[in-house]
């Protein structure tokens with residue numbers, strides 16, 4: 001469940017490309033991203049430093065006679081990263097919200113990402129999925145509790161205000177028809193996030209600042225060629241879990257826990273040197289590329305990549321290559 005096997009992504013420079021025939025039955029998973037607490041978020045954001053050293057987990061191979069958890073020396077620094085003071089902007093990224101196969105066009109859907117409550121709904125007038133703040137500008141009722149009206153607008157369930165795909169209020173039923181056009185007031189509009197359909201997944205950009213209105217023209221979500229290749233198997237999965245996506249991504253890129261946390265469930269390679277009963281071993285991982293946008297890792301079993309902030313994927317090495 002934890003490893004998504006596919007080949008390289010075009011947005012990452014990879015020294016070697018893997019041909020499609022070298023991979024079999026790719027099994028790509030998609031995960032539901034839950035909020036990270038604001039305190040955790042701030043902590044991560046504030047940790048960016050101007051210069052850092054990466055310590056890989058390559059450890060010296062212990063000889064059979066010296067096998068001990070204490071005999072493994074500290075890892076050698078392998079990659080030095082100069083970030084030039086760059087800060088990763090968590091709110092200036094594309095985030096996957098839901099695979100479209102799990103969305104019903106007839107009703108609005110509530111989602112929470114980065115602590116933001118949003119509503120995803122199908123705008124049949126523009127034939128697009130829309131992502132709004134899940135709060136009506138009138139009395140903050142969740143718009144995800146509302147309905148799609150007969151004109152295809154998102155209607156609040158509380159007093160019936162209606163919104164078009166841009167978040168503009170098109171109707172306040174209680175407003176007298178010969179009175180001021182209160183529905184056109186800015187305060188009557190709901191915040192609409194940039195959104196797009198990509199790889200049959202609805203993505204959104206968690207920032208409604210007008211500068212990002214057409215962000216899709218400048219920056220697209222990461223492109224994964226295999227997801228558009230019918231010769232590959234594609235499986236979408238979606239599950240709400242009670243922790244942030246950052247915890248899950250970190251778990252996926254952490255092979256050291258597998259012999260223990262998945263003991264008896266997931267098979268792992270038989271270690272050359274048996275450190276303990278469960279099959280723990282020194283992890284061999286070489287980071288080939290690292291910058292503010294992620295890393296490429298080379299492990300015994302294959303290649304793994306992280307595309308910040310929330311995509312991790314990996315593929316096994318072709319037969320014949322070092323494992």
Ligand code: FES
Nearest residue numbers: 136138139156159
């Ligand atoms: S709270 Fe939405 S219309 Fe009143």
